Amino acid sequence: MTEPGPTEWGRRPGVGPWQGPPPDDDRYDPTLLREGDTRNVVDAYRYWTREAIIADIDERRHSLHIAIENFGNDANIGSVVRTANAFAVDTVHIVGRRRWNRRGAMVTDRYQRLRHHDTTADLLAFAADAGLTVVAVDNVPGAARIEHASLPRTALMIFGQEGPGITDDAKAGAALTVSIAQFGSTRSINAAVAAGIAMHTWITQHADLSNAW
Ligand SMILES: C[S@@+](CC[C@H](N)C(=O)[O-])C[C@H]1O[C@@H](n2cnc3c(N)ncnc32)[C@H](O)[C@@H]1O
Numbered sequence: 001m002t003e004p005g006p007t008e009w010g011r012r013p014g015v016g017p018w019q020g021p022p023p024d025d026d027r028y029d030p031t032l033l034r035e036g037d038t039r040n041v042v043d044a045y046r047y048w049t050r051e052a053i054i055a056d057i058d059e060r061r062h063s064l065h066i067a068i069e070n071f072g073n074d075a076n077i078g079s080v081v082r083t084a085n086a087f088a089v090d091t092v093h094i095v096g097r098r099r100w101n102r103r104g105a106m107v108t109d110r111y112q113r114l115r116h117h118d119t120t121a122d123l124l125a126f127a128a129d130a131g132l133t134v135v136a137v138d139n140v141p142g143a144a145r146i147e148h149a150s151l152p153r154t155a156l157m158i159f160g161q162e163g164p165g166i167t168d169d170a171k172a173g174a175a176l177t178v179s180i181a182q183f184g185s186t187r188s189i190n191a192a193v194a195a196g197i198a199m200h201t202w203i204t205q206h207a208d209l210s211n212a213w
Pocket residue numbers: 137138139140158159160161162163164165166178179180181182187188189190191192194195
């Protein structure tokens with residue numbers, strides 16, 4: 001029988017205390033070994049300390065950065081962080097307000113590199129220093145279809161907030177602007193959903209799927 005994969009995780013919310021002699025490995029957390037592990041982590045990380053999990057993901061992070069402009073009060077940031085964690089994105093950049101609702105992140109923010117920038121100009125300066133090609137993601141006139149675009153491997157994808165969308169600064173600073181094809185009546189997709197689609201498009205173009213869970 002094959003081991004359960006991600007789609008079966010819901011069957012087992014966690015694991016009980018470690019059975020047998022504890023492993024002699026400092027990645028394991030003595031408290032979790034003793035009491036069990038009910039965290040929302042993949043089975044490979046059961047009983048590991050948070051630091052050990054972060055160190056392991058850090059070895060495998062993709063050359064993809066994500067930014068979301070947070071000049072209003074965008075409740076989507078938590079969902080974006082959770083999806084970025086799932087895809088081992090390098091860093092999630094939050095531009096504007098420092099405060100955001102962590103609930104949607106479902107604790108994944110503890111394992112995800114996050115970085116704040118006061119302005120979009122600051123974010124763009126960071127991207128230039130880091131050698132990242134900036135991709136604005138929005139359904140604005142002149143955008144290329146993401147379904148046909150070759151996304152840069154070393155990239156920063158910027159998403160706008162509900163309502164106004166991406167700022168003019170983000171559009172002006174981007175080497176490429178892409179939109180997700182739509183067919184219904186709505187003007188746009190929820191920003192966190194759009195971010196998930198765009199991240200996954202990058203994954204299909206650049207990730208080594210043999211490293212996926
Ligand atoms: C709800 S949209 C708002 C703005 C949108 N430009 C409009 O016309 O109403 C918020 C963000 O979600 C993302 N988004 C939503 N739909 C998208 C689409 N079809 N293509 C690309 N990005 C999209 C963009 O990052 C956008 O800034």
